[in-house]
Amino acid sequence: MSLQGCRRFQSSAVNYSSMLLEADSERLYVGARGAVFALNASDISSSALTIEWEASPEQKQQCLSKGKDNKTECFNHIRFLQRFNSTHLYMCGTHAFRPLCAYINEKNFVMSSQPEEGRDKCPYSPTTGYTGLIIDQQIYTAAQYEFRSFPDIRRNSPSPTLKTEDAPTRWLNEADFVGSALVKESEGSSSGDDDKIYFFFTERTEEQTATYSHNRVARVARVCKGDRGGHLTLQKRWTSFLKARLMCSLPEYNFHFNMLRSVFVVPGHTPQATLFFGIFGLEWKSVKASAVCRFSLSEVQEAFQGPYMENQDSGSKWKEYTGKIPDPRPGTCITDTLRARGINISTSLPDDVLDFVRRHPLMSQQVQPLDKRPLLFRRTTDYTHMAVHMIQGLDGQTYHVLYMGTDEGWLHKAVQVDGHLHIIEELQVFEEPQPVDSLLISDKQMSVYIGSPSGVVQLPLSNCRRYTTCYDCIFARDPHCAWNGAQCVEMMAHADRSTLIQDIQHGSRGCENTQDDVVQRSRSVRVGDDVLLQCELSSNLATPLWTQDDRELQGYGLNSGFRTGTDGLLIIEARQDQSGQYTCYAVENDVRVAMVTYNVTIRVDLPLPPPPAPLLPTSDLLNPRNMEAMYLSLITILGGLCVVLTVVLIYVGFCLRVGHRGKYSLRAAAAAYPNSKRNRNRKHHRNSAHMELKTISNGNGICNGISKQYNGDIHDGGFLQIVPGEGHTSHNRESPPPAPPLPPTPHLPSPEADFPNGLSATLPSVLRRMNGNSYVLLRQSDSDNSSPLCYSFAEELNRILEKRKHTQLLPRPDESSV
Template identity: 35%
Template structure:
């Protein structure tokens, strides 16, 4: 019987299968294997803002006490730097207010580009927010020194969430506007400043997420106004139970001027609605984490918001769930054109059933209203504005396209999202979702018509686990930029080089990639020559590929009947695997345990033959199999095995050393003081027993269980065993030779079998 440590290893290996995520990315690329560029330097810490400037070829980075510019093509090249630190007096004053010295610095939280190319820069400035303007001239940035109050434009606290947007030199922001963080205001700054009312029905303990502009005025036949949308979470006032967090979307009109008497310098168009993304356990609210607007240039109503959600803000690890939901602007505006909720005298919220004033409360000015003499919000009646003030919440719920998420993942938490639109070879448009996680990975996902969303690949952006809080994408170059505490990274998400065969390239169904038949490589679809490229996003049709002549050579393994062997299978992808013995599918049974990492086998005398590990991928009901590795297993009795190994080792040693002699290398023959064997996976054998090492597979005889201290994994390490004479030849396998031991039976030996690769 196997000793407890051995049993424990196999138990843990088998149990780990149960923790595999049901919908895994097709491929995972670790930080070490990802060809990314990163910027790090001494004194650069607390990255707090990120902005792409395609027009000047720069990535602008805000951090603690400074702003940097990095080359957009290669961020390892710093082009300029501007320092903006706080004075010792401001730092001391901040600390007297009870703040930690680490917080009492200037963290650059806002970077926006003005119409003339200047940049608005705002920082926390030791809990006294300030803004300045910055220029980029002759390859260098410089602050103008025209500092002005930044209260409400950025938060006081460097770690507090907020949102901001710049449109035509006008700044929109949603942030706490006081030191104690008790007054959160969604406002427009500039010549016609407006802000929200400090009423519980407008905001109730909110967390701001993002602000977006929908350009409804472009190509509009009705003279419609642009819409500004705000995403946030808050405690629901309409729920009977306290502390229920919900997701919201709010809308205001860009040309809103406030009211003449009621709602002076306040939004007259502020409406909000619940935002639904149904997934996870019943009763759990889905909380929005980020939103990205993909504009339709022809019809703004067909524009789509893509938003990331988590099922529960408290959960983490294997129990957490995340999703991406998409919302059409026409559906959102339909909710804002609907009925309202109202608070009853009892404190309960119900549908408003009374008469609504004209125009519909919260409406934006259009040609229809202009024809009736309403040229701006200043022309709205007090009755209409009073209704808006007391009824900001809509009855309807904004639901996603098709009523369900595009993508759901278990065991991770989504954070930021951007969406790129790609034209495939057949001229169709496909949306690639680029999603950051709280563990520092990027998910590259797609959803084709009639299918669930799937993650093509996930990329590890940071070497250590930390949230992706910044995600910027250059649609011109296809480069994605992100950052963590003291590092900025750049990665090409359109890279197709990881698909090494035509089959893999087409089955991945990556909208960025197609197979170049002339160059025999997977290449970007951007700029592809139609005659030489093939792509099959809908079906993954690999029959389009040239016939491959590659064949796998079986790895030869010798086993003893009843011994336990682990045959590893490590595909480049995360696809499920299957095992075949000859032509028969292997299922888990008394002698086989099929795992995602390989096969545990306890062979009998009849189990000699070819074992094949394949990946299995199903596209549109068609199963595709690809061989990963093959083993030729020969089951032998102990004596035959040892004689074969002895001859093989001696021949290999002789050939290798002859080669070394021809190369001028000297032979070294020595007697080594052996030490107790400590081999991960094979356990410790008795002292004064023989061992043969030929690399890299191993097995142990069942009669040795009493000597095993660890379970079988891999033969990665070996140290000499005490009391044995060892022949050491430079560049040769290590062979311990004792003929009388080799021919003995049941001598409590631990045998290691490794090929010389």
């Protein structure tokens, strides 16, 4: 099933990782590798403006001489793309490991000046964790800028420039930044507080406690916008830098998600109501799992007002500081209280306060989630990026709808209800697995934009038309959708909502008085036959329930005469007393919805079907193993004939040559057939030098028994060698150690099940994941229904290679920077 309302943008460039949405101008700016694009936000597939900005061949050659990868690193990856003022944008690129920045004239969409040095604003590598903001024409960035440098948070321009401290206490330890945000805490502040910039990252842990032990932990840090550094102590350094740990864990299991992958900031009606949503993962790369936690700004502020951590011996053991804290409190912004004492700027702070800040950047109190536990935990999914949309439901409540991209190119839509996330739908955005690199939401266009290595995709925030019944619409619990009595409609498109039905809190109420047509079918079968009654459920969260003449069928065991699967009910060796009306219900949220009704008649007087055509007598000689031996024997015989013919031809040629010249040169014969030297390093049967019969796969297919050899191991580049007189011994290579076992999943009946009377009843091949936390699973193709009888060798090899493409950067095939 294709994605409805989907629009795509692709070009010759790759790695579309930077996006900037301008709602007023209805433009979407996209930074890729070697190019920047200006797209129409209402339809990104229409014409686009382009600025080509690639590194020169000389610069690429210098990058290559540094030992960098000339297929991914030695290009100009656009890492920073922000609005600078009302007329210009500002962008920075890695520029083949020599970062440069430039201004863009928005009106003409051209570079308005020569590129300037960017080493203090942009990282060298396209994969280094990085975040940046432009606030009042001041550039705030955070990254590990150079290969051998320490991670740093900087204000680059205008003067004064500030950065984090490295000695005697290093403020950041191998930090990997994922996001930053400005919170205007000065608005409505009774104390004259300053705005603050928050940075989110993962770093190597410093503290050692009895409750957890991890190499890396998630952090939030903050600095004051008005910080100007110290006068003597902390000169050109932040005087307001503080950091604290973000906790996202399952308390009952003492299980911590310590890797922060993405953060989205949701502004509230006041600065204090600001929320931070974060995607967390595990430190072990071999185990896929994700958790989503949300934090309040008030919890973060409370942590920064708490006790400090101390490291007295410059070692790795940090403990809570219990000594005297200088006044004014270290790390705070300039407020009205400090101004009344004559401290109007950070350079006026006392040296003892600044020295304390230098040695105590870490807070002891941890920032706990607002819900005390994750909103969502997924065992087999790695989320990469997220965006949050706020919408008011029919019940008057404001709901947060999360759009989360995965490392395999899927988009999950979920709604937050009562401290947990209910996944509404899962959309396969890309046919080829690739990570989602960026996500943006437009309220004006009601669209979500998804950046990836191969292109940009635009999808509507909702597609209510896919829900065809009242219960489908209600069960989805999509705040964008409501039932109007006849169809599921976009709620925002209706000014009069008095007749609409919606139940986000429970997903079960409102459809009691609606009547949906139930599919009616009839089946007449003979006694002793197996009868399959199919029932397709539209919801992944629904479970099937069958009744016979309004009596619920229980057991479904072999002795009951029934067997049920996720897609149907099988009547085994039908009896006359099993005639009746069978109804399939979809049970979800404690609500039963009839899906299909069968009137089954089981009779003894049905005409017998015509006898099947007589089958050829079977023989053990026709089994695959013997057939393969026969083929090999036939090939061997033909090979022998070829050898005989070759000898005859050589003999005839020798006789002719003798008759003509009187002698024959073996060296000349060898020179006349130079290709015979190809096999000099392989074994041959004695008395048959330089002769070998081999069968080479030319893409026509690997079928049946041969495909099994391919799945196990194929040596010598895929050649099946047949050497007269010698057997070829295959040695199986040692398989790699298995990945950690995933949690057990509920047992589902196999698509093909053998039944007592020898009938192999084939159930529908598409089995829904009953316990998957999802509502609708869309497919872009029906490849699941195909039977893999034959695969070409090239196709099989391509499948293996495609599975290995999980890097964040996508190099073009057969292309290098030099």
